Amino acid sequence: MKILVKFSRSGALCMISHLDLLRTVQRSLRRAELPILYSQGFNPHPILSFAQAMGVGLETEGDYFAVGMEDTFDPAQFCERFNACAPSDLMAIAARKMANKERDPMARVQAARYRLVSDNEQALVQAAKALFKKTEYPYTRKTKSGERESDMRPMLLGLNTENGVRITVTCGDTNLPPAVLAAALAHVGGFPAENISFVREDLLTMINGELESVLCPPLEMD
Amino acid sequence: MTERRWISKVNKPARYVGGEMNEIIKENAPDLTRFALCFPDVYEVGMSHLGSRILYEAVNRLPFAACERAYAPWIDAEQEMRKAGERLYALESGDTLDKFDVLGFSLQYELSYTNVLLMLDLAGLPLRACERTEEHPLITAGGPCACHAEPLAPFIDVFMLGDGEETICILTEAVKEAKEKGLSREQLLDRLCGMEGFYVPSRYEVTYSETGQVKAITPVAGAPKSVRRAILTDLEHAVFPTKQLVPNTGIVHDRAVIELFRGCTRGCRFCQAGYLYRPVRERTVDTLKEQALEAVKDTGYEEISMTSLSSGDYPCLMELIGVLNGALKDKMVSLSLPSLRIDSFVKNYAEGIGEVRKSGLTFAPEAGTQRLRDAINKNVTEKDLLRTVSEAFEAGYSTIKLYFMLGLPTETDEDLLGIADLATKVISAYYKLPKEKRTQPPSVTVSVSPFVPKPFTPFQWEPQISREEIERRQNVIKQALRTQKRVRFQSHNAGVSHMEAIFARGDRRLADALEAAYRAGARMDGWYECFDYARWQDALASAGLDGAFYANRAREEGETFPYDHVDIGVSRNYLWHEREKAYAANTTKDCRQGCTGCGLMNVCGGKA
Numbered sequence: 001m002k003i004l005v006k007f008s009r010s011g012a013l014c015m016i017s018h019l020d021l022l023r024t025v026q027r028s029l030r031r032a033e034l035p036i037l038y039s040q041g042f043n044p045h046p047i048l049s050f051a052q053a054m055g056v057g058l059e060t061e062g063d064y065f066a067v068g069m070e071d072t073f074d075p076a077q078f079c080e081r082f083n084a085c086a087p088s089d090l091m092a093i094a095a096r097k098m099a100n101k102e103r104d105p106m107a108r109v110q111a112a113r114y115r116l117v118s119d120n121e122q123a124l125v126q127a128a129k130a131l132f133k134k135t136e137y138p139y140t141r142k143t144k145s146g147e148r149e150s151d152m153r154p155m156l157l158g159l160n161t162e163n164g165v166r167i168t169v170t171c172g173d174t175n176l177p178p179a180v181l182a183a184a185l186a187h188v189g190g191f192p193a194e195n196i197s198f199v200r201e202d203l204l205t206m207i208n209g210e211l212e213s214v215l216c217p218p219l220e221m222d
Numbered sequence: 223m224t225e226r227r228w229i230s231k232v233n234k235p236a237r238y239v240g241g242e243m244n245e246i247i248k249e250n251a252p253d254l255t256r257f258a259l260c261f262p263d264v265y266e267v268g269m270s271h272l273g274s275r276i277l278y279e280a281v282n283r284l285p286f287a288a289c290e291r292a293y294a295p296w297i298d299a300e301q302e303m304r305k306a307g308e309r310l311y312a313l314e315s316g317d318t319l320d321k322f323d324v325l326g327f328s329l330q331y332e333l334s335y336t337n338v339l340l341m342l343d344l345a346g347l348p349l350r351a352c353e354r355t356e357e358h359p360l361i362t363a364g365g366p367c368a369c370h371a372e373p374l375a376p377f378i379d380v381f382m383l384g385d386g387e388e389t390i391c392i393l394t395e396a397v398k399e400a401k402e403k404g405l406s407r408e409q410l411l412d413r414l415c416g417m418e419g420f421y422v423p424s425r426y427e428v429t430y431s432e433t434g435q436v437k438a439i440t441p442v443a444g445a446p447k448s449v450r451r452a453i454l455t456d457l458e459h460a461v462f463p464t465k466q467l468v469p470n471t472g473i474v475h476d477r478a479v480i481e482l483f484r485g486c487t488r489g490c491r492f493c494q495a496g497y498l499y500r501p502v503r504e505r506t507v508d509t510l511k512e513q514a515l516e517a518v519k520d521t522g523y524e525e526i527s528m529t530s531l532s533s534g535d536y537p538c539l540m541e542l543i544g545v546l547n548g549a550l551k552d553k554m555v556s557l558s559l560p561s562l563r564i565d566s567f568v569k570n571y572a573e574g575i576g577e578v579r580k581s582g583l584t585f586a587p588e589a590g591t592q593r594l595r596d597a598i599n600k601n602v603t604e605k606d607l608l609r610t611v612s613e614a615f616e617a618g619y620s621t622i623k624l625y626f627m628l629g630l631p632t633e634t635d636e637d638l639l640g641i642a643d644l645a646t647k648v649i650s651a652y653y654k655l656p657k658e659k660r661t662q663p664p665s666v667t668v669s670v671s672p673f674v675p676k677p678f679t680p681f682q683w684e685p686q687i688s689r690e691e692i693e694r695r696q697n698v699i700k701q702a703l704r705t706q707k708r709v710r711f712q713s714h715n716a717g718v719s720h721m722e723a724i725f726a727r728g729d730r731r732l733a734d735a736l737e738a739a740y741r742a743g744a745r746m747d748g749w750y751e752c753f754d755y756a757r758w759q760d761a762l763a764s765a766g767l768d769g770a771f772y773a774n775r776a777r778e779e780g781e782t783f784p785y786d787h788v789d790i791g792v793s794r795n796y797l798w799h800e801r802e803k804a805y806a807a808n809t810t811k812d813c814r815q816g817c818t819g820c821g822l823m824n825v826c827g828g829k830a
Contacts, residue, residue: 012241013470015229020236020471027243027468027522030553038554057230085522087243087470 002047002098003069003078004105006215008061009054013089018053024090025065031085034078037068051105051203051214052112052171058178062113062202064105064214066098094215105214111157111204112171114178115164116185118196125161127189132159139184152176152184157211168211171203226316228302236471237265238299240291240313243468244520246278247314248288255287255398256322257390258312258359262329262337263748265293269467270475272529273365273386274328279463280387287394290314290322294337295344297746303344310344319345323397324360326390327378329367332725333718333747335374338363339740342377349737350376351424356407360397364390366498368421369451370677370785373725373732375423379407380414382421383788384451385484387461389419415445419452426787428730434771436729436782448789453825457484457503464516468523477558478523480514481505482542486531487813489820491599491804492588492627494676495531497792501826502814507538511545518555526550527558534559535814582621583614589630590640596807597632599800604644612651620662622648628695629673629687631804638695641668642702645709669712670699672719676726678790680800683777686723688770692716717755721747723773724762729784732772734765793821 009021016024026046029036038044047068054060069075078095086092118124131137134153141150155176158168169176178198186193204211207219229235248254259278261268268274268291281289290312295303303310309318319325319341327338339349342361348354351361363371364382371381382389393414400410414420425445431437441447454460466478485502486495505513514526526546530536546557587607588600595602611622626641645668652664672692675684687695696713703711725732739761746752762769777783779798796819803810810818817828 012236012239015235015239016470023472024470026524030522030524031243031519033519044554056235085243087241089241 001069001071001073002066002102002104003073003075003095004064004066004098004102004215005078005082005092006062006064006094006213008091008093009063009089010059011089013087014057014059017056018050021054022048022050024087028082028086028090029067032081034081035070035073037070049104049106051109052175054200055177055179058200059198060200062093062200062213062215064109064203066104096215096217099217102218105203106172108205108214108218109172109203110170110206111168111211113158113166113168113201113204114181114198115166115201116182116196116198117164118191120191120195121165123189123191124165124185124196127185127191128159128161128165128167131184131188132156137184139180141180152180166201168204226306226308228299228306228308232299232302233296234265234471236469237293238295238313240316242470243522244465245314245467246282246289248282250288250315250317253286253402255284255324255394255401257281257287257289257324257326257394258292258319258322259289260292260319260325260327260338260341262294262327262334262341264296264746265469266471266473268293268328269469269473271328271330272479272481275463275466275479276461277326277386277390278467279465280390280461281394283461284391284394286398288314290317292319292325292341294341294746297752300340300344300745309346310341320347320359322359323401324362324394326382327361327363327365329363329365329371329374331748332367332722333753335371335725335736336740336744336747338374338377339737340745343740351379352376354379354407360407360410362393366494369498369788369790370726372423372428372730372784373728373736375730376733378423380411380420380422382452383419383449384790385454386452387454389452392417393420412443415443418450421449421788423730428784430729430731436784436786439782439784439787441787448787450789451498451791453501453791453822454484454503455825457481458505458509462513464513465520466517466523468521475527476523477525477527478514478517478521479527479529480510480517482510482528482530482533482536482539484530487535488532488601489599489800489810489813489818490588491597491680491800492630492673492676494679497678497797497820498790499531500792500820501822504536507542507545510542511549514546515549518550518553524554525556525558527560529560582623583619584623584625585610586625587644588625588627589633589637590626590642590644591637593807594630594633594637594640596809597804598630599804599809601809601812604647607644608647608651611648612655615652615655615661615664616659618661621665621667623667623669624648626668626670627673628670628699629692631673631681631684632807633695635695635698638698639702641670641699642706645703646706649706649708663708665708665710667710667712668699668703669714670696671714672716674719674723674726677783677785678792678797680797680804682727682783682797683779683781683801685776686720686773688774689716689720692719715750715753717758718747718750718753720769720773721753721755721758724769725772727784728772731765731767735761735767738764791822791825796820 037047049066051064075095075097079092082092137152139152141148155170160166182193182196203214205214229238278289281287292312311318342349347358361379363378364386368381369383411422415422415425427440429437483504485499487502490496589595645666648666675681700711703709742757
């Protein structure tokens with residue numbers, strides 16, 4: 001079976017690359033002596049996949065990995081056992097058994113919600129509202145094959161300014177990195193991008209026409 | 223940890239934040255003795271060092287002390303720290319180093335000396351001991367180079383010589399008592415001076431002759447005539463950490479470690495470690511098994527390394543590999559065996575070590591001809607090497623790296639051509655295998671480093687060859703290998719080796735050159751991209767010193783060495799005798815096969 005784990009990372013753990021995070025999770029699983037499954041073959045490695053790569057510096061309260069585990073294991077035990085053996089800045093928040101035919105979280109992620117913080121929240125709110133009012137927002141997208149002109153507006157899915165500033169953007173196949181979002185807000189608001197910091201609150205997927213947390217199981221699965 | 227905003231701007235920010243698994247954080251209290259282990263190189267190098275892991279554990283086991291870690295920041299981080307006006311700090315608490323009671327530097331190689339100055343400077347401390355006051359931490363340094371770190375003498379309060387696990391606890395306790403009793407720095411040094419393993423450089427006056435050599439080293443204020451290196455006699459019961467730090471980011475040696483034994487019995491004449499870590503002290507298979515299993519459990523590492531100066535020489539190696547393989551196989555842990563000698567690598571090891579990665583093997587014949595290998599007492603033969611590589615090819619290895627030295631005493635061009643010849647024969651060994659036993663075609667790397675004469679070896683009297691001659695000899699090998707498509711030739715920067723030779727046998731006058739080089743921007747000198755030979759030449763000139771005097775001069779038999787007041791236990795007569803045997807190309811047997819009389823019989827009982 002596979003287990004879906006929602007986790008957070010903060011502090012020192014924010015400063016590592018995606019590959020480093022993968023290794024850190026693997027070693028935490030091994031220290032916890034959890035009955036993880038390994039790939040077959042010449043050079044076995046744990047069956048482990050992440051929903052979304054995380055850039056150096058990003059803090060998260062809601063990212064996901066799926067890990068293969070022996071069928072006898074009770075997912076309710078996962079968080080306690082994992083957290084006892086993980087660095088203090090890495091924490092499993094919730095875990096559930098994945099449905100038999102459930103796709104890996106990587107294939108389900110469609111959006112991400114970020115909480116934005118700034119020294120000058122009023123300016124940030126104004127910039128966010130102005131950005132969302134636009135019908136298009138051209139920007140230069142850096143891809144592996146070079147730079148490309150693109151429209152950011154369709155990637156901006158939702159804005160909530162009650163109790164802080166939260167912005168939902170597309171993630172997964174068409175990913176809007178938070179640093180690019182911060183640069184756009186800074187440009188619109190006329191303040192330096194360094195003034196904005198952001199925390200990923202959750203990764204989302206479309207269920208029944210609504211964006212829901214990836215933690216929610218898909219419909220009509222056993 | 224307090225927020226340091228510059229961290230997110232630099233390369234590899236994980237170097238500067240701590241938060242590793244098995245990090246030890248103690249609550250600060252006024253009566254806590256605070257020790258910061260300082261490694262004068264970047265995080266990935268320092269974190270890989272086994273000695274530091276052991277000392278971290280040893281000090282933290284003391285209930286009255288807390289040990290933290292600090293590493294030298296890379297160039298970009300140093301610049302950001304200076305811009306932000308920040309001081310260097312330890313990773314556990316984030317407190318700046320000036321708040322600690324003791325800073326302990328690990329001296330692993332001469333070219334890290336500028337980083338010692340960098341770390342003191344970034345901590346906001348005066349570089350020289352005589353400029354520091356009671357307000358400042360006690361500055362100590364250990365590691366192999368501490369036995370001959372005279373160029374650092376003015377900067378260090380007390381050196382720790384020899385095995386550190388007991389010495390460092392004695393020091394920490396002395397610091398605690400000095401704090402309680404309100405002793406002055408001088409009173410504390412008085413206490414340490416004269417104890418085995420503690421060398422207080424300010425208690426020795428050095429005079430020089432008109433021709434520049436050390437004339438006399440005179441103890442003052444009741445200091446002993448010489449300081450003996452500390453030797454741990456019982457390795458089996460010595461402290462060893464199984465809760466090894468697991469970094470969050472990749473480091474150089476990213477695996478769990480057990481230490482099979484300390485010391486080496488082979489007596490290679492160029493090798494400082496072979497003399498400095500005598501005698502051999504071993505751990506039993508039972509203890510190693512226990513430590514390995516605990517380390518694997520506590521770290522979650524997928525690989526464990528059986529380390530020592532020459533792991534193939536561990537008498538129960540096959541038994542150990544069998545035991546560990548049995549216990550670790552279903553945990554998906556692989557074993558690795560560094561420091562294999564050519565004559566101790568056998569097929570069984572390769573097979574026992576497993577199915578995991580058969581990428582590369584490294585061997586060190588060190589010299590190209592049997593005559594020269596005999597002269598340096600590297601007792602391996604061409605037959606050994608060719609048999610071993612055949613076995614390795616057959617076992618599925620395809621990449622072989624061969625290490626050699628260049629500029630060894632008595633070396634001629636014939637010896638250099640022998641290097642190329644040996645590499646060619648290694649390639650042929652592959653094609654001599656029957657076709658069905660060949661795997662992928664081999665690639666051989668020949669890596670040649672200029673020889674650096676080291677203190678406390680039979681070659682401490684020898685000159686290093688000049689930089690020009692190093693380059694000429696590199697070319698001889700390169701030309702000879704020109705037509706060999708499967709051999710890659712790797713040479714090393716002659717300037718780096720020259721500076722290493724200067725500082726290895728340097729005296730206290732070099733302190734001024736060291737400081738001048740640091741002030742002119744020298745740091746991270748072990749990294750080719752940072753090393754600047756011209757800057758070092760300027761620094762030597764500004765101190766009125768001649769590099770060739772230190773590096774390229776043959777010493778008289780009776781010359782007083784700058785480190786003559788350090789007694790490592792191996793007698794100077796023995797070393798001189800070994801040098802004479804080198805010139806006659808006579809070998810000395812492995813001392814496991816019978817005592818060779820090096821001077822440590824009172825410790826090892828002459829029976830290894």
